[in-house]
Amino acid sequence: MNERGVYNKPIIRPFGDSCLILEVGDQISYEVHLKVKRTYFYARDRKPKGIKEVVPAYSSINCHYNPSEISVRNVEAFLQQAFEAKGEIEEAVPRRIRIPTVFGGEYGPDLERVASFHRISQEKVVEIFTRGEYLNYFIGFMPGKPYLGGLPAELETPRLDVPRTHLPSGTVVLYGKQVAIFGLPQPSGANCIGRSPIKVYDPSRENPVLLRMGDYLKFYPIEKEDFVRIEQEVMSGRYQLEIEEIREAVYGKV
Amino acid sequence: MARCRIVNPGPLTTVQDLGRWGGQSLGYCIGGAMDIFSLKAANLLVGNEPEAAGLEFTYQGAEIIFFGRTLIAITGAEMGPMINNNKIPQWETIQVNNGDVLSFGTAHSGLRAYLAVKGGFDVPAIIGSRSTSLKEMLGGVEGRALRNRDLFNIGGVDKRCSVILKRMKKEHIPFRRCDGPIVLRTVEGPHQEYFSKKGEKTFYSAEYTVSKDADRVGYRLEGERIEHKGEAGKLISLGMVTGAVQVPGNGLPIVLTAEHRTHGGYPCIATVITIDMPKLVQCRPGDTIRFEKITLKKAQELLEDEESFFNDFDLKYVEKREVYVR
Numbered sequence: 001m002n003e004r005g006v007y008n009k010p011i012i013r014p015f016g017d018s019c020l021i022l023e024v025g026d027q028i029s030y031e032v033h034l035k036v037k038r039t040y041f042y043a044r045d046r047k048p049k050g051i052k053e054v055v056p057a058y059s060s061i062n063c064h065y066n067p068s069e070i071s072v073r074n075v076e077a078f079l080q081q082a083f084e085a086k087g088e089i090e091e092a093v094p095r096r097i098r099i100p101t102v103f104g105g106e107y108g109p110d111l112e113r114v115a116s117f118h119r120i121s122q123e124k125v126v127e128i129f130t131r132g133e134y135l136n137y138f139i140g141f142m143p144g145k146p147y148l149g150g151l152p153a154e155l156e157t158p159r160l161d162v163p164r165t166h167l168p169s170g171t172v173v174l175y176g177k178q179v180a181i182f183g184l185p186q187p188s189g190a191n192c193i194g195r196s197p198i199k200v201y202d203p204s205r206e207n208p209v210l211l212r213m214g215d216y217l218k219f220y221p222i223e224k225e226d227f228v229r230i231e232q233e234v235m236s237g238r239y240q241l242e243i244e245e246i247r248e249a250v251y252g253k254v
Numbered sequence: 255m256a257r258c259r260i261v262n263p264g265p266l267t268t269v270q271d272l273g274r275w276g277g278q279s280l281g282y283c284i285g286g287a288m289d290i291f292s293l294k295a296a297n298l299l300v301g302n303e304p305e306a307a308g309l310e311f312t313y314q315g316a317e318i319i320f321f322g323r324t325l326i327a328i329t330g331a332e333m334g335p336m337i338n339n340n341k342i343p344q345w346e347t348i349q350v351n352n353g354d355v356l357s358f359g360t361a362h363s364g365l366r367a368y369l370a371v372k373g374g375f376d377v378p379a380i381i382g383s384r385s386t387s388l389k390e391m392l393g394g395v396e397g398r399a400l401r402n403r404d405l406f407n408i409g410g411v412d413k414r415c416s417v418i419l420k421r422m423k424k425e426h427i428p429f430r431r432c433d434g435p436i437v438l439r440t441v442e443g444p445h446q447e448y449f450s451k452k453g454e455k456t457f458y459s460a461e462y463t464v465s466k467d468a469d470r471v472g473y474r475l476e477g478e479r480i481e482h483k484g485e486a487g488k489l490i491s492l493g494m495v496t497g498a499v500q501v502p503g504n505g506l507p508i509v510l511t512a513e514h515r516t517h518g519g520y521p522c523i524a525t526v527i528t529i530d531m532p533k534l535v536q537c538r539p540g541d542t543i544r545f546e547k548i549t550l551k552k553a554q555e556l557l558e559d560e561e562s563f564f565n566d567f568d569l570k571y572v573e574k575r576e577v578y579v580r
Binding site: 013014015016017018019021026027028040044052053054055056057058059060061062064067068072138139140141142143144145147183184186201203208209213 | 276277278279280281282389390392441443444490492493496497498515516517522525526527553554557558561
């Protein structure tokens, strides 16, 4: 294993009778993410008949297959090959996407909790939170919902004791080391610190899911009035996302 | 072409097929029919492909009026179906005529029944599937449970032609017993190392009861707590599968069902084999369950047996008769 947790040899194990898990590492790190991403794109684009779907996560990839069409041995061999693949692999180019967000108040009822947990002001929380960029390790749980990492250690906050039953879409939350923005309304025990008018999931769009694995999100504070204006622009399709492709390969600071 | 309209939807009726495959990396759950065996059988009985969209009824069926002549089949839990108030059998093809009204009682045994109609229920496919995902508000009819007056285009049967009516042979109809624990066969892991020897022993020997918290997302079970080894919270979130038996910190297992979320972070002590999931999802709160361990090889042989069952369905497992439609 190398120092950032990528295995030299992957671990492959069954998950029930129709899925194998390929584990490429044992931690949440940028290097493990890159390995997952390469392996995932390779497997997704070359999957043989009988493999139904490959699904990435932080440090593993699930490979769903139909055992009457392909043997478990052949799926294993394919995953091994995907892990070892060298050379050009068609991957999504990472992008930096700016996310306007109203922090605190009715839009972020737990900002106060996070601030008092760390004994700093709410303004300071926002300042620290918006300083960094957040890597989207993968999409999952609900349509369009990113699993974001990169939260500065000084903002790590435990979940609420009693989950909230309803948080609207666009809600920005943090819990433990993780950050998320919701694509659909959902209950959650995470700390809700703000809300964005940007829709990471919108079934009326041609591509309902906005984000891709490997994208970076940069949150920035806006006022309530901006929220209303941007929300209207988003609804009418006039809003121009602030988005740029990241071509340089040395973007590993997460 | 024929049509049918919902007159009374019942407590929870949704359009379902074999699930939405290919969208998990965008966060879409697989979903689809909870009891896949029953939906496939219903579809084959009316001459559809197994993956056609049917209706899933929960505890009580819907009241439905048909416009035009077509073929239907009802499978799954025994719900006392009737056409124009005359009892009709389940697990066989039924011909319905213009103006006929299908209605149901409540489930005598089991929980979910399936209605297939010739040609399937014509709703838009999203990522290749017509199944309803309630949490995602997607698929089926506007992503919701059916309501009064929902109207569907379905396949019809022409006048003056012959149709084949099929009846599944009695010995192949799954029998859902309710008088003792049902046994769910599982494949070990993937996270067996997160549990102590004692915890593992508990899991494979204790009897669990289905709690009130049992739905299309997961079945929470009550019973003896399963002991973890070391820190239970250490697992890095990963993709989940239907049948995964998650054991959160409180030690009580949750079996993931059709609409489970794509990813999760609780260690899974075992995974229920695909062909035993229908047994679980026909259980109601209060029903009891035991878990048994089998090898992956055995589980895959059983799955292949079921696949050949459906491949040879018309040849071996049904009695057929041809009738002439006037």
